Amino acid sequence: MLRVEHLTGPVLSPVIHDVCVAVPAGATHLVIGPIHAGKSMLLRHIVGLEQPLAGRIYLEGARIDDSIDSNTQLRRLRSRLGVVFEGSALISRISAVENVELPLLEHSDSSPAEARDAARELLAEVGMADAGNQSADDLPRSGRRRVAIARALALRPAILLLDEPTQGLDAHSAHEIDDLLTALQARYGFGILIFSHEVRHAFGMASEIYVMADGVIIARGTREELTASDNEIVRQLLHRRGTAA
Numbered sequence: 001m002l003r004v005e006h007l008t009g010p011v012l013s014p015v016i017h018d019v020c021v022a023v024p025a026g027a028t029h030l031v032i033g034p035i036h037a038g039k040s041m042l043l044r045h046i047v048g049l050e051q052p053l054a055g056r057i058y059l060e061g062a063r064i065d066d067s068i069d070s071n072t073q074l075r076r077l078r079s080r081l082g083v084v085f086e087g088s089a090l091i092s093r094i095s096a097v098e099n100v101e102l103p104l105l106e107h108s109d110s111s112p113a114e115a116r117d118a119a120r121e122l123l124a125e126v127g128m129a130d131a132g133n134q135s136a137d138d139l140p141r142s143g144r145r146r147v148a149i150a151r152a153l154a155l156r157p158a159i160l161l162l163d164e165p166t167q168g169l170d171a172h173s174a175h176e177i178d179d180l181l182t183a184l185q186a187r188y189g190f191g192i193l194i195f196s197h198e199v200r201h202a203f204g205m206a207s208e209i210y211v212m213a214d215g216v217i218i219a220r221g222t223r224e225e226l227t228a229s230d231n232e233i234v235r236q237l238l239h240r241r242g243t244a245a
Contacts, residue, residue, distance in 0.1 A: 001025040001191045002159050007045060007055030014053055015041045016215040021193070023159060028185065028192040028205050032237070033212035039195040040086065042212070043163050047083055060158055079107045082152035082190070086163040088144040090136035096147045097123060097132035103154040122150040126180060142173040146180065153184065159191040166198065178204055202226070202238055211237060 004021040008014050016038040023029045031039050044050045046057055048064070057065040064077045090099050101119035104110045110118065123132050126146040136144055145165065152160055165181075166174035182205055185192060194201055202209055202223050209226055211219040211234050219226055219234045227238055 001027075001060060002046070002193065003058040004042070004046065005056045005058070007042070007052050007057065009045050009052035009055070010041070010050040011053045014215070016045070019055070019212075019215075019217055021210060021217070023191045023193050023208075025158070025191055026185070026189050027207055028194070029208045029210065030194045030196065030201050030206035031210045031212055032196055032199070032202055034237070035197050037197070037212040038215035039197070039212055040163055041215075043083075043161055043195050046161065047081060048078055075107070079103075079155050080158045082155070082157035082160040084145070084148045084152050084160070084162045084165055086167065088136070088148035090144055090148060090151070092136045095133050095135055096128060096139065099136060099147055100151045100154055103151060107155060118154065119150070122153060123147070125184065126150045142169055142177065145169070145177060149177075149180065149184070153188070153190075156188065157190055159193060160185075161193050161195070163195045164198070165194060165196070166200075167196070174200070181205070199237060 002021070002023040004019060007019040008017050019042055021029070021031065031042065033039055041050065045052055052065060056063055059077055059080055062077055097116065097119045100122050101115040104115035104118055105112065120129070120132055123129055126149055128143060128146050128150065131139060131143060131147070136147065139147065166177050169177065181192060194206065207222065209221065209223060210217050211226065213233050219229055219231050226234055229235060
């Protein structure tokens with residue numbers, strides 16, 4: 001579904017080096033590591049906000065890095081990526097429903113009425129049916145996260161990328177977001193790639209975990225395999241379950 005091959009970047013001053021990640025269709029994988037390990041930079045490369053120095057990125061078998069020839073094709077492929085940025089990144093001056101319908105108005109053939117109806121349905125699916133007319137600033141932090149998930153799913157992506165999806169949430173709200181993602185994934189079959197420094201994600205729904213430090217992947221495996229690792233960085237990270245590394 002998503003494949004990153006030997007990625008190094010960005011061009012002018014590389015922060016990540018020789019990174020390889022692969023997420024099968026319908027799977028949930030996790031990139032975990034300390035703050036400033038390079039996780040967000042990897043995400044920025046996948047969604048095209050940074051240009052790699054070397055390496056390739058494939059989505060559903062087609063390249064989506066900047067070497068692709070057709071800008072139209074690149075935009076189409078990137079529309080298959082749903083992204084929830086750290087802090088939700090909603091547009092504060094417009095309502096929740098307007099945030100969710102925006103991708104449909106910009107990247108689909110939906111009419112304004114169709115986009116509005118689809119956005120309201122998505123808000124209902126994430127438990128925000130009554131918040132459509134509220135501005136992002138008026139929503140609680142967990143509500144903004146739910147609206148951001150609805151917006152990321154508007155174009156029915158093949159894979160959902162989430163940067164620190166539960167950061168700043170209390171334990172109850174964080175588990176509710178986890179349960180919501182599991183339910184939506186079961187319904188629609190998209191893959192999930194989570195980028196986080198929160199160790200709790202390693203003990204959640206991820207079937208494969210990549211441990212990142214200093215811009216490189218230092219370990220990869222299931223949580224059982226990594227828990228038994230003799231790599232000191234991995235051991236220190238995973239043995240701090242329930243804390244922020």
